[in-house]
Amino acid sequence: MRTLLLRPGAEELNYEIRGIVKKARQIESLGYEITWENIGDPIQKNNVVPHWMKEIVADLVSQDKSYGYADSKGVLETRKFLAGLNNQKGGSQISAEDILFFNGLGDAIAKLYQFLIPTARIIGPSPAYSTHSSAEAAHANTSPITYNLDPDNQWLPDMEDLYNKVKYNPSIVGILIINPDNPTGMVYPKEVLEGFVKIAREFRLLLIADEIYQNITYNGIKAIALSEVIGDLPAISLKGISKEFPWPGSRCGWMEFYNRNGSKEFSKLCQTLENAKMIEVCSTILPQLSIPRIMSHPAYKAYREEANEKIGKRSRIMKEILGDIPGIKFNPTQGAFYNTVVFEESFLNPEQFLPIEDIKIKTLLEGWLNEKEMPMDKRFVYYLLASANICVVPISSFCSDLRGFRVTLLEENEEVFRQTFQKLGQAIRFYLNSTKKELV
DSSP, X not given: OOSOOSOTTGGGOOOHHHXXXXXXXXXXXXXOOOEEOSSOOGGGGTOOOOHHHHHHHHHHHTSGGGGSOOOTTOOHHHHHHHHHHHHTTSSSOOOGGGEEEESSHHHHHHHHHHTSOTTOEEEEEESOOHHHHHHHHHHHTSOOOXXXXXXXXXXXXXXXXXXHHHHTOTTEEEEEEESSXXXXXXXXXXXXXXXXXXXXXXHTOEEEEEOTTTTOBOTTOOOOOGGGTOTTSOEEEEEESTTTSOOGGGOXXXXXXXXXXXXXXXXXXXXXXXXXXXXXXXXXXXXXXXXXXXXXXXXXXXXXXXXXXXXXXXXHHHHHHHTTOTTEEOOOOOBTTEEEEEEOGGGOOXXXXXXXXXXXXXXXXXXXXXXXXXXHHHHHHHHHHHHHOEEOEEGGGGTOSSOEEEEEOOOOOHHHHHHHHHHHHHHHHHHHHOOSOSOO
C-alpha cells in the first residue's frame, strides 16, 4: 500500500478465546470431537432456556412494536426498571436517564475507550479479560496498564501494587474492576471494593465496574455492587443479559452512570457516549423489551438460584479433581463461571509433552509449536488440544505474566463435566511429570 493502514496500537487487538478455535477446528476436521472450554457460552454447554422465558420472547416477537426503533438510550420502560433494581440496593441512586444501552458489552467497552484521549489510561486487573485490555491498549497506542490479581491470595487484587502504579503514573484516570471476575471467578469482598474507592477518591479517578456476572455467585457468596460503596464518586457499571438469562446471542448490554454531575469531565464523557448512540439511532430492541418481563417473572429468582447452585456444585467437583495436583495453584471459584489454573513456573520446561497417536495431529502440532517466543502455557494448551481434544485458553493471553489456563464451569451434564476434568487432571499430571519431548 502507498501508506500505512493501521493506527499504532491496533495490533494489540487480540482475542485468543476465539483464536484457539481455528486450531481446534483443524482437529475436528480429522473426525475428533472437541470439548469446548474456551468460551463462556452457556447455550453451547447444554443450558436449557426455560419455557416461560421463551414464551415471553415469543409473545414480544408477535408484537409490532418489537420491530421498530427504541429510544436512542434504550427502551424507557426497561431503563426505569433497571434503575429501580439499582436503587433498591440503597447506594448511589440513578434514574432512567443514567442508563445507556449497547449491542452487547463488547460494543459498550469499545465505545468507552474510543472517546478517551489516548493519553488517558484505565488501569485494569491482570489476568485481564481480553475485550477490556485489548480495547484499552488500542486506544492508547501501547500495551495496557494493569494491577496484579494474586493467585496466592484467592485472586484478590494486590492493592499496594495498584496504589503505587496509580501514584506514580499521572496518566491513569480510571480503575477497571471486574466483579465477579473473568477469568478467575473471584468475587470482591466489601472491604476490597472500599479500598478501590479510597484510592479513586485520593487520586480523583473514575471507577469502571464490569458487573455482568453480578447475579452469578454461589457457595454462600454474594456480590456487592459498586453502587453500594462509591458514595459521591463518578463511576460506570457495565451490565448485560448474555450470561444471566442466558442469552448471549441477544448482544444486549448497558452502562449505568453514577454521580454523572459530580465531575465536569465525567458528565462530558457520559454525554458523548449518548451522542454516539444517537448517531447509531439505537441498539437492538427485542432483548431490551424482554428484560422487565423476564426479571420480574415469578419464576425468575428461583431459576437463577437453581442455576447458581448447579455452577457451585460444579466448582466443588472441579476442586475435588484438580485441587491437590502438585505443580499448580488452584483457587475455588466464587462467582461467574470460569476458573484460572496457574502452573508453578518451576514445574514447566520446554521438553514436556502429552502422548499423541494420530500422525496427522502430530503434524498439525509440530506446525503450531513453531510459533516464535511461545509462552509455555500456550505450549501446554496446544498439547492438551492435540492429545485430549480439550480446548482451553492460555492465561498468558489474558495480559498476564503468569502461566496457566482458563476453563469454564458451564457443562450442564454432570457426568460429562466430571469426565472432562478427570481427563484434564490426568493430562496435567502427565505433562508436568514428562521428561522428554515427544515431537522432534
